[in-house]
Amino acid sequence: MPKVKINDTEIEVPAGTNMIEAAKLAGVEIPHYCYHPHLSVAGNCRMCMCESVTPRGSVLEIACNMQAREGLAIRTDTDQVKAVRKSVMEFLLVNHPLDCPICDQSGECRLQDYYMDHGQYDSRGLEPKVSKHKRQDIGDHIVLDAERCVQCSRCERFGDEVTGTGDLRLMNRGDHTEIGMFPGTRLEHDYQGNLADICPVGALTSKDFRFERRVWYLRETAGLCTGCATGCNIQVCHQDGEVFRYLPRRNDDVNKSWICDPGRDLHKRVGSLERILRARVDGSPCTTAQAELATRIRAAGNRVGFVLGTQASLEANWALIQLARGNCPEARFFWVSGNDGDAIEKSDHLLMDIDKNANTAGVQLLAEWVGNVGDTDALREADLALLIVLEDDIVSRLNGGALPELAYFGSRENATSAQASLVIPVTHPAEMDATYVNRQGRVQRNRRATNPLGEAAPAYAALEKLGTALGKAPGTGLPVATFLSLARAVPRLAGLDYKVLGNTGRLLAPPVAEAK
Amino acid sequence: MALPKPNKTLTLTESSYIVEVLKGMALTMSHVIKNLLNQDFRTIEYPDVRKPMTARYRGAHRLLLRPDGGIKCVACMCCPTVCPANCITIVAGENPDDPAEKFPVSFDIDMLRCIYCGFCVEACPKDAIRMDTKIYEINAYNRQDMVHSKAYMVNLMDGLKPEAGTAYHVDKTLAPAGYTAEAPVRP
Numbered sequence: 001m002p003k004v005k006i007n008d009t010e011i012e013v014p015a016g017t018n019m020i021e022a023a024k025l026a027g028v029e030i031p032h033y034c035y036h037p038h039l040s041v042a043g044n045c046r047m048c049m050c051e052s053v054t055p056r057g058s059v060l061e062i063a064c065n066m067q068a069r070e071g072l073a074i075r076t077d078t079d080q081v082k083a084v085r086k087s088v089m090e091f092l093l094v095n096h097p098l099d100c101p102i103c104d105q106s107g108e109c110r111l112q113d114y115y116m117d118h119g120q121y122d123s124r125g126l127e128p129k130v131s132k133h134k135r136q137d138i139g140d141h142i143v144l145d146a147e148r149c150v151q152c153s154r155c156e157r158f159g160d161e162v163t164g165t166g167d168l169r170l171m172n173r174g175d176h177t178e179i180g181m182f183p184g185t186r187l188e189h190d191y192q193g194n195l196a197d198i199c200p201v202g203a204l205t206s207k208d209f210r211f212e213r214r215v216w217y218l219r220e221t222a223g224l225c226t227g228c229a230t231g232c233n234i235q236v237c238h239q240d241g242e243v244f245r246y247l248p249r250r251n252d253d254v255n256k257s258w259i260c261d262p263g264r265d266l267h268k269r270v271g272s273l274e275r276i277l278r279a280r281v282d283g284s285p286c287t288t289a290q291a292e293l294a295t296r297i298r299a300a301g302n303r304v305g306f307v308l309g310t311q312a313s314l315e316a317n318w319a320l321i322q323l324a325r326g327n328c329p330e331a332r333f334f335w336v337s338g339n340d341g342d343a344i345e346k347s348d349h350l351l352m353d354i355d356k357n358a359n360t361a362g363v364q365l366l367a368e369w370v371g372n373v374g375d376t377d378a379l380r381e382a383d384l385a386l387l388i389v390l391e392d393d394i395v396s397r398l399n400g401g402a403l404p405e406l407a408y409f410g411s412r413e414n415a416t417s418a419q420a421s422l423v424i425p426v427t428h429p430a431e432m433d434a435t436y437v438n439r440q441g442r443v444q445r446n447r448r449a450t451n452p453l454g455e456a457a458p459a460y461a462a463l464e465k466l467g468t469a470l471g472k473a474p475g476t477g478l479p480v481a482t483f484l485s486l487a488r489a490v491p492r493l494a495g496l497d498y499k500v501l502g503n504t505g506r507l508l509a510p511p512v513a514e515a516k
Numbered sequence: 517m518a519l520p521k522p523n524k525t526l527t528l529t530e531s532s533y534i535v536e537v538l539k540g541m542a543l544t545m546s547h548v549i550k551n552l553l554n555q556d557f558r559t560i561e562y563p564d565v566r567k568p569m570t571a572r573y574r575g576a577h578r579l580l581l582r583p584d585g586g587i588k589c590v591a592c593m594c595c596p597t598v599c600p601a602n603c604i605t606i607v608a609g610e611n612p613d614d615p616a617e618k619f620p621v622s623f624d625i626d627m628l629r630c631i632y633c634g635f636c637v638e639a640c641p642k643d644a645i646r647m648d649t650k651i652y653e654i655n656a657y658n659r660q661d662m663v664h665s666k667a668y669m670v671n672l673m674d675g676l677k678p679e680a681g682t683a684y685h686v687d688k689t690l691a692p693a694g695y696t697a698e699a700p701v702r703p
Contacts (some may be wrong), residue, residue, distance in 0.1 A: 100592070101594070101642060102616060102617050105594075134617075135617060211609065212608075214593040216597065445637065
């Protein structure tokens with residue numbers, strides 16, 4: 001690997017590494033607007049200008065267009081570089097309206113950040129600013145303010161290279177250059193929210209988050225999108241127990257820097273009116289629902305079935321398995337594939353999977369390990385008195401057909417919760433630590449962002465309580481310990497724990513037969 | 517615990533108190549004579565007469581209006597951010613007809629929590645909030661009425677005139693219960 005020198009630090013990076021990335025590895029932050037790690041290099045903002053040290057002396061070059069090669073040396077701390085950055089900032093802000101008080105980007109705006117770091121000049125503006133079109137409704141998720149734009153063309157490249165729709169374009173010339181849509185068109189794709197994220201300034205902002213909250217109040221927690229089997233990495237932005245938005249979290253192996261709009265909208269489910277917040281027995285609220293469920297399980301004897309949840313975490317499914325094995329040795333397991341009644345059944349070649357369950361691969365893994373897990377047909381034919389269901393809306397999935405008495409551990413109201421005689425509230429993924437396995441077989445960790453609402457508890461904790469009532473607790477009160485016992489028992493998870501999974505997750509070990 | 521001893525034992529003339537009482541009366545009489553000769557009273561007849569406050573006195577907050585009648589505040593959230601007492605609550609909304617786009621749907625200041633530091637005035641990028649009313653009688657019969665609303669603060673003084681500040685213009689309907697809206701005369 002070639003050695004490059006950034007200021008006084010020498011660092012070895014793979015050949016062809018972009019110098020902005022190489023500098024980041026060396027601990028030097030190079031300011032930039034138009035460069036994005038998952039888009040092509042445009043080199044039009046000129047903010048990443050630095051000095052390249054050559055045998056003929058120092059030459060100013062843009063770092064985003066430089067690739068690491070042996071002997072390359074750049075400096076980012078000279079007076080010349082500082083002067084250039086200051087001038088670039090001045091040019092970028094010549095026609096900027098300084099809408100900061102009403103702009104949703106302020107607080108996470110590169111113009112604000114870099115002005116404080118590299119600008120700090122006295123305004124020389126004598127000419128009136130060029131005014132452009134403000135507050136344009138260009139799509140279901142995006143508001144465009146052309147005046148705030150710095151013409152970095154990230155959104156244009158996103159449309160060309162990621163979604164392939166090519167909808168946003170820079171038009172006109174000189175200081176009248178303006179970003180906009182073709183006449184009569186609107187953004188039609190399902191990745192609009194990313195435009196607001198990649199826009200380094202406030203030109204493209206999210207309609208959903210518009211004026212909701214100032215970003216500096218929000219705290220961010222590394223979470224997972226549980227909208228489909230892709231398992232995109234997200235940043236959950238919340239304040240005082242309220243979730244305001246999901247942002248994509250970079251994971252080059254799963255979702256790069258993107259998430260889809262249906263997934264982004266799922267933050268509304270955390271505090272939605274559909275949440276189950278109280279335990280119910282036979283339709284009326286009950287404070288002793290767990291004890292009642294234990295009584296009914298005992299009464300059902302051998303005719304109890306357990307349905308593994310493809311929307312529930314690995315920990316929750318493990319708790320269900322351990323609970324069943326400890327207390328009902330004769331119990332049968334099932335899993336019902338398909339999507340819930342309220343799932344938005346969209347899919348594409350990018351991120352959206354047709355399987356809208358976050359943990360289908362995880363349930364598959366545990367089903368292999370347990371062995372003899374019945375499918376939909378087996379469930380239809382089985383002679384059962386009580387069926388314990390974890391999160392999945394099996395009534396919609398089975399689409400009719402007689403079912404035994406249901407006990408439902410779920411987070412939101414659906415056809416199953418309506419039919420179930422016992423309903424125990426469990427948390428939304430944003431309210432618990434848990435792990436999920438995505439469609440690639442990647443085990444990923446989701447972190448708890450907010451406190452559970454109402455009486456909801458994480459499914460593994462709720463099942464621990466039920467196990468205690470039944471006489472033998474599964475030992476799944478804490479997520480860390482639960483995952484450790486799971487990783488020790490299941491060979492394909494060997495060696496994994498929360499620390500190893502980290503922020504980007506780990507791929508499952510191949511099945512034993514394949515490994516041989 | 518023993519009581520502290522008096523650090524001085526009284527002399528005979530002191531313990532008789534006659535001389536000491538006469539001394540005190542002499543001091544009183546000296547003030548009577550001084551005030552009769554030179555009528556510079558330090559006491560004012562509040563609330564009929566009021567002390568002129570200095571120009572920089574920080575009184576109750578008011579919200580200002582633009583010349584076109586719209587509220588100046590754009591709900592940028594700078595004041596709740598900077599407020600050390602955490603007493604300002606703003607709910608932002610979008611106004612489709614206004615070029616300012618954003619406006620405060622509600623703007624409440626909990627005067628029981630406010631410490632009158634004036635940071636909100638300093639932080640405001642739009643000169644929308646000021647504390648130049650010189651009002652210091654901020655009182656109510658219950659805690660809810662101590663929360664000043666947007667409508668109350670706009671009407672506290674004539675929001676159109678930034679130079680207002682000599683007379684009260686309190687809309688009785690918007691004033692909190694118990695607030696005496698009678699306009700007192702300033703000296």
